[in-house]
Amino acid sequence: METVLFILFGAIAVCGAIMVVTRKHPMASALYLILTLFAVAALFVLRQAHFLAAIQVIIYAGAVVVLFIFVIMLINVPEDRLPVERATTMRVLGVLAAGFFILESAVLARRFWMPIGPVAEVGTVEAVGRALFTDYLLAFEITSVLLLAAVIGAIALAKRKI
Amino acid sequence: MIAPSAYLLLSAILFGIGVVGVVARKNILIILMSVELMLNGVNVAFVAAGSYLGDAAGGVFAFMVMTVAAAEAAVGLALLIALYRLKETVDITELKVLKW
16 A cells, blocks of 8 residues: 555656656646645655645645745746747756766665665654754754845845835 | 655655756746755655654754755745846846856
8 A cells, every 4th residue: 555655656746846847837837846745745644754744735835836936927927938948968968967866876776775664753743843842953043044034135135126 | 665765766866857957947937946846855865764764853854954945945036036127037048147
């Protein structure tokens, strides 16, 4: 059962990701991105990471992608002014490098195959909360500074006149 | 039960597809979305390795990566709006003022 679910959601995630990078219009890419994020959230549930799955749906699909869609509709580039993709040498080399990276990781994963082990509940509310507010408290507090800087930076950049 | 290596392989595939999007596309919006894909692939590896090793750091760092992704998306899209106002284009090959 778990194997079937893993293959199903893994295939959905990979197909959605391929669609994200191949669609011409960014709106179609954003919708396929939501599909991929939901499939990854389902994979988190398979690893007993329920809290992270909920956060994935709420923050990524609910906030980040909505922000993307807002911007796509705000700047509203006409269909005929979308950039035309052309295969230059650099691009082909980049795609080949990425393919080589995937192949290399497949070879490494086969060579050092980890046996099926215990699935510890490290992504539940209790486990994440306990670690976040004890061992990683400083990192958590610094995250709030990062978010404050991002908010100020976003407003300062997008404002016409400060 | 699924071996953790399968998750790590899936994570590498998602990351690789994100790299393809970043290097091969010209639309800035799609490049930003591909960066999100790459961060998501890394999260899959964090969660799988964390639950395999029984270390809560996996979950915590996946959480941190999500925070960074949200901040990155906000700042990146603000930059994009400022650029579009200036240049009226989303094509990165036309943005080469800093290219020597």
